[in-house]
Amino acid sequence: MQAAAATKTVRTTCAYCGVGCGVLATPAVDGSVAIAGDPDHPANFGRLCSKGSALGETLGLEERLLQPQIGGVPATWDRALDMVAARFSEAVADHGPDSVAFYLSGQLLTEDYYVANKLMKGFIGSANIDTNSRLCMASAVTGHKRAFGADTVPGSYVDLEMADLVVLTGSNLAWCHPVLFQRLAAAKAARPQMQVVVIDPRRTATCEIADAHLAIAADGDVALFVGLLNALVKEGAIDRDYIERHTLGFSDAARAAQTMSVRKVAAETGLGEAEIGDFFELFVRSERVVTIYSQGVNQSCSGSDKVNAIINCHLATGRIGRPGMGPFSVTGQPNAMGGREVGGLSNMLAAHMALEDAADRARVQAFWRAPRIADHAGLKAVELFDAVADGRIKALWIAGTNPVVSMARSGQVERALARCPFVVVSEVIAKTDTAAFGDVLLPAAAWGEKNGTVTNSERRISRQRPFLACPGEARPDWAIFADVARRMGFEGFDYQTAAEIFDEHARLSAVENHGSRDFEIGGLSGLTEAEYDALAPIQWPVRARRDRQETRDSRFFAEGGFFHSDGRARFVVTDPPVAATLAGKLVLNTGRLRDHWHTMTRTGLSARLSAHIAEPFAELNPRDAANFGIKEADLVRVMSPQGEAIVRALITERQRLGSVFVPMHWTRRFAPSGRIGAVTHAARDPLSGQPALKTTKVTIKRFEAAWHAFAIMRARPDIDRLAGEVAYIAAARTQDGWRVELAGEAALADPAAFGQTLTGDPDAETVIYRDRKTGTARVAMFRNGRLLGALYLSRSPVEVSRNWAVMQLTLSEHDAGNRSRLLAGRGGADRPDPGATICACFSVGANQIAALVASGEATTVEAVGNALRAGTNCGSCRSEIKTIIDDVRLGLSA
Ligand SMILES: Nc1nc2c(c(=O)[nH]1)N[C@H]1C(S)=C(S)[C@@H](COP(=O)(O)OP(=O)(O)OC[C@H]3O[C@@H](n4cnc5c(=O)[nH]c(N)nc54)[C@H](O)[C@@H]3O)O[C@H]1N2
Ligand SMILES: Nc1nc2c(c(=O)[nH]1)N[C@H]1C(S)=C(S)[C@@H](COP(=O)(O)OP(=O)(O)OC[C@H]3O[C@@H](n4cnc5c(=O)[nH]c(N)nc54)[C@H](O)[C@@H]3O)O[C@H]1N2
Ligand code: SF4
Ligand SMILES: [Mo]
Numbered sequence: 001m002q003a004a005a006a007t008k009t010v011r012t013t014c015a016y017c018g019v020g021c022g023v024l025a026t027p028a029v030d031g032s033v034a035i036a037g038d039p040d041h042p043a044n045f046g047r048l049c050s051k052g053s054a055l056g057e058t059l060g061l062e063e064r065l066l067q068p069q070i071g072g073v074p075a076t077w078d079r080a081l082d083m084v085a086a087r088f089s090e091a092v093a094d095h096g097p098d099s100v101a102f103y104l105s106g107q108l109l110t111e112d113y114y115v116a117n118k119l120m121k122g123f124i125g126s127a128n129i130d131t132n133s134r135l136c137m138a139s140a141v142t143g144h145k146r147a148f149g150a151d152t153v154p155g156s157y158v159d160l161e162m163a164d165l166v167v168l169t170g171s172n173l174a175w176c177h178p179v180l181f182q183r184l185a186a187a188k189a190a191r192p193q194m195q196v197v198v199i200d201p202r203r204t205a206t207c208e209i210a211d212a213h214l215a216i217a218a219d220g221d222v223a224l225f226v227g228l229l230n231a232l233v234k235e236g237a238i239d240r241d242y243i244e245r246h247t248l249g250f251s252d253a254a255r256a257a258q259t260m261s262v263r264k265v266a267a268e269t270g271l272g273e274a275e276i277g278d279f280f281e282l283f284v285r286s287e288r289v290v291t292i293y294s295q296g297v298n299q300s301c302s303g304s305d306k307v308n309a310i311i312n313c314h315l316a317t318g319r320i321g322r323p324g325m326g327p328f329s330v331t332g333q334p335n336a337m338g339g340r341e342v343g344g345l346s347n348m349l350a351a352h353m354a355l356e357d358a359a360d361r362a363r364v365q366a367f368w369r370a371p372r373i374a375d376h377a378g379l380k381a382v383e384l385f386d387a388v389a390d391g392r393i394k395a396l397w398i399a400g401t402n403p404v405v406s407m408a409r410s411g412q413v414e415r416a417l418a419r420c421p422f423v424v425v426s427e428v429i430a431k432t433d434t435a436a437f438g439d440v441l442l443p444a445a446a447w448g449e450k451n452g453t454v455t456n457s458e459r460r461i462s463r464q465r466p467f468l469a470c471p472g473e474a475r476p477d478w479a480i481f482a483d484v485a486r487r488m489g490f491e492g493f494d495y496q497t498a499a500e501i502f503d504e505h506a507r508l509s510a511v512e513n514h515g516s517r518d519f520e521i522g523g524l525s526g527l528t529e530a531e532y533d534a535l536a537p538i539q540w541p542v543r544a545r546r547d548r549q550e551t552r553d554s555r556f557f558a559e560g561g562f563f564h565s566d567g568r569a570r571f572v573v574t575d576p577p578v579a580a581t582l583a584g585k586l587v588l589n590t591g592r593l594r595d596h597w598h599t600m601t602r603t604g605l606s607a608r609l610s611a612h613i614a615e616p617f618a619e620l621n622p623r624d625a626a627n628f629g630i631k632e633a634d635l636v637r638v639m640s641p642q643g644e645a646i647v648r649a650l651i652t653e654r655q656r657l658g659s660v661f662v663p664m665h666w667t668r669r670f671a672p673s674g675r676i677g678a679v680t681h682a683a684r685d686p687l688s689g690q691p692a693l694k695t696t697k698v699t700i701k702r703f704e705a706a707w708h709a710f711a712i713m714r715a716r717p718d719i720d721r722l723a724g725e726v727a728y729i730a731a732a733r734t735q736d737g738w739r740v741e742l743a744g745e746a747a748l749a750d751p752a753a754f755g756q757t758l759t760g761d762p763d764a765e766t767v768i769y770r771d772r773k774t775g776t777a778r779v780a781m782f783r784n785g786r787l788l789g790a791l792y793l794s795r796s797p798v799e800v801s802r803n804w805a806v807m808q809l810t811l812s813e814h815d816a817g818n819r820s821r822l823l824a825g826r827g828g829a830d831r832p833d834p835g836a837t838i839c840a841c842f843s844v845g846a847n848q849i850a851a852l853v854a855s856g857e858a859t860t861v862e863a864v865g866n867a868l869r870a871g872t873n874c875g876s877c878r879s880e881i882k883t884i885i886d887d888v889r890l891g892l893s894a
Helices: 079-093 110-124 138-148 160-161 178-190 205-209 221-234 240-246 250-257 261-267 273-285 301-314 336-341 358-370 381-389 410-418 477-488 498-508 530-533 545-549 606-613 624-627 718-721 751-759 802-808 816-824 847-856 863-868 878-889
Strands: 011-012 022-027 035-036 102-103 129-133 165-169 195-199 213-214 289-293 327-329 397-401 422-427 441-442 450-453 460-463 586-591 616-622 635-640 643-651 659-663 696-702 707-713 730-734 737-744 765-771 776-783 786-794 837-839
Touching: 011 460, 022 289, 079 102, 079 397, 079 422, 079 441, 079 477, 102 381, 110 129, 110 336, 110 358, 110 477, 110 498, 129 381, 138 301, 138 327, 160 178, 160 289, 160 327, 165 273, 178 205, 195 205, 195 273, 205 776, 205 878, 213 273, 221 250, 221 261, 221 273, 221 301, 240 301, 250 301, 261 273, 261 696, 289 301, 301 327, 336 450, 358 498, 381 410, 381 878, 450 498, 498 530, 545 730, 586 786, 606 730, 606 837, 616 624, 624 643, 624 707, 707 751, 707 802, 718 730, 737 802, 751 786, 765 816, 786 802, 786 816, 837 847, 837 878, 847 863, 863 878
Parallel strands: 102 129, 102 397, 165 195, 165 289, 195 213, 289 327, 397 422, 422 441, 586 659, 616 643
Antiparallel strands: 011 022, 022 035, 450 460, 586 696, 616 659, 635 643, 635 696, 707 737, 707 786, 730 737, 765 776, 776 786
């Protein structure tokens, strides 16, 4: 095959996480797009992780929403926009501004977000605009504001590399911020005296580079960091001068911490006194400390207090804003920070101004020339959907998020959407669990088509640039919001380009600022279209034009300068939460996997990314598994008063006793029973309103399946239809089709007919092998000699090599030998089973790596890389390779 001729390379920013890596995208004339890391981008210097490297595989149009729809029927933009404007205007006229709401996303661009926020807060006149950032960063925002007087992330990525001690609490950096993790791992390799401590109830991939792992009990963080403050005071490690000159409230916090002895910390966290003592001692003697925190901290009933307990320790030691030091909240989504900058939460105003401050409100209203301005906080995500459910919200617009999957207690979201008189969904994908409830669907431009800016975890603004034309009738989100605003009769929405919006946002940030607000990009106002197009990644603040040239990494607060009116930071007294009594229950912890992104609307399109982990699972400690009578590969019911999920059991010592981890990714589209949002509770932090998505109390039970099955098939399975017939179904894309795990409660009378149903071809030829005694059946389905699929049925979990079976779809011929191997479910010696995919970049399986290590040919990650290439591209799998090496060498696997 000839390589497709390349067209121009475009510099853009990754669509996924808050690391904000620079990407070089080169579309080819055949429609494919080559993706590479941008060597000049200061977030990644050319690196990409598995998800970033696979971006080119997620650009296909087959699942896209390409036309507006009203009531499921294609409509013109004119009709759809008129309808949205009319229904929102009517609701406001009849029931007031607070009867409508927007629910948005940290995946919108700053320009999209700015326009939506302006429309809601300044023109509709309500603050009912909340976003998935409520589920993500709200506790960090609250903690920052309480301590600093503003939502400021003080440091930069280089601080991780310069630190002597990096503490990661509630962060699985290896999987969730992989390029930042690689930077940290490289820095540690170069300077082995650097210490890394991971605080997480699970032993995650991040622990592979850790010198210590504290397997803390859920929500033990406040106690741990209050205890740390106490130790810092006792050991004289505090910076009296910094405390006196730049802070308030130290003595209260120190006094409140006095009773938190190491013994008490041990009682509250489930950790051993020795490991706590070692951690405290390390913190006491390391001047350069960075504490990274993410959802294990934020998604908690004590989330805001966790953040402040951490910040207190940095303020007390003056370890903030200097090279290699500081508390560091890493953001999740590509534009979680940009969303905060435009004030896109229901308790914020624009440009880091405060909704509760009359002067700020007047300033924003005057700048927008807005007829009104929201004067009280709007509904936060959970309350917002409650208000939809009880009829207070008459019109709701959802954009860039999939709350039927991702909201806490998501069954309530379904009830709410089903009852809401008018639901608009702006989406790039036609069929999502949420889009199913939309009265109007609006096709949005996707990554690669949209044009604007995003801000990463270190306050660095980068451009997302288009390299593809908008397909069908898709349009940028900002243009859709602006169109509706105009149709509602509002002035101030005549934007022609994203650059104009960015300019307005930059100017607003500078109005009467004079350094009084942390967020300012006044120095980026007045950019020409060409300058905006060429804008290089830049950290805020950019207060003056000359700061545009600033390339040094910026930091806040080394010399104080906090944003409370007296310029001082605040210590916050935090009380550890009362530990939940479990009584026969487990704590459900939920979170992410390496190769999937949230609700899989993008990563589910890539066979490579879907190969890493192909079905939803519950990670269980072996003792809990034994107590609940669950064996490896069983299916498990995970139950709470909110709802139930059925997922595969994964029994491992990595999991803390008493807790169970289930990934958040699976949806109706891929595994209807695996949607864990249906099980999570809606308990939340009282200050930030962020749901505690990591501590739902659940019971578990073995799912008593009458049969289990594994199938490969060429066509996408009709999951909606099958879900009515089988209790468990989980589908994942493969290179040439699909792989599907199934189980049912009632015996399957006719396996061949079921095989035909699966392929969607009722007349498919079938070849069947059946053993009635053992209840095993194998069916291969053909059409004109071409393999359509194969089905492996058994009374117990099916033992067929998944990766071997998946490869059968790639064969064009199925002769007699092939057919019998297919029915046997196993390859010949010439085709060994590669095992579960570890390296997604080069499709290298666990068995291949284990065999190499067992043969003695390789004993290091580097040697495995040399032999198999695994781990040599993005590096995201290096920690898993290390685990396999260790396991094989310890005789744990072969
Ligand atoms: N591959 C991948 N990467 C992603 C995403 C994705 O979907 N996939 N999403 C992005 C987004 S939006 C976000 S917000 C980030 C999230 O990034 P992370 O916060 O790193 O990810 P999570 O897996 O949600 O949770 C982190 C860890 O918190 C631990 N934890 C649970 N309870 C506690 C506790 O009480 N205390 C402590 N100390 N730890 C606890 C969990 O065991 C888990 O390992 O990832 C971003 N990056
Ligand atoms: N149980 C549990 N639940 C969680 C979490 C957890 O740890 N555990 N984490 C929470 C966190 S931190 C987060 S951030 C959320 C994420 O949860 P969601 O935001 O619901 O997840 P996504 O799959 O990223 O949803 C983005 C949607 O927007 C669409 N989309 C993509 N690009 C565009 C665009 O440019 N325009 C428009 N209009 N649409 C677009 C995608 O197709 C997709 O349907 O989940 C939260 N939910
Ligand atoms: S670490 Fe991976 S997912 Fe995150 S921005 Fe970089 S390439 Fe994208
Ligand atoms: Mo997030």
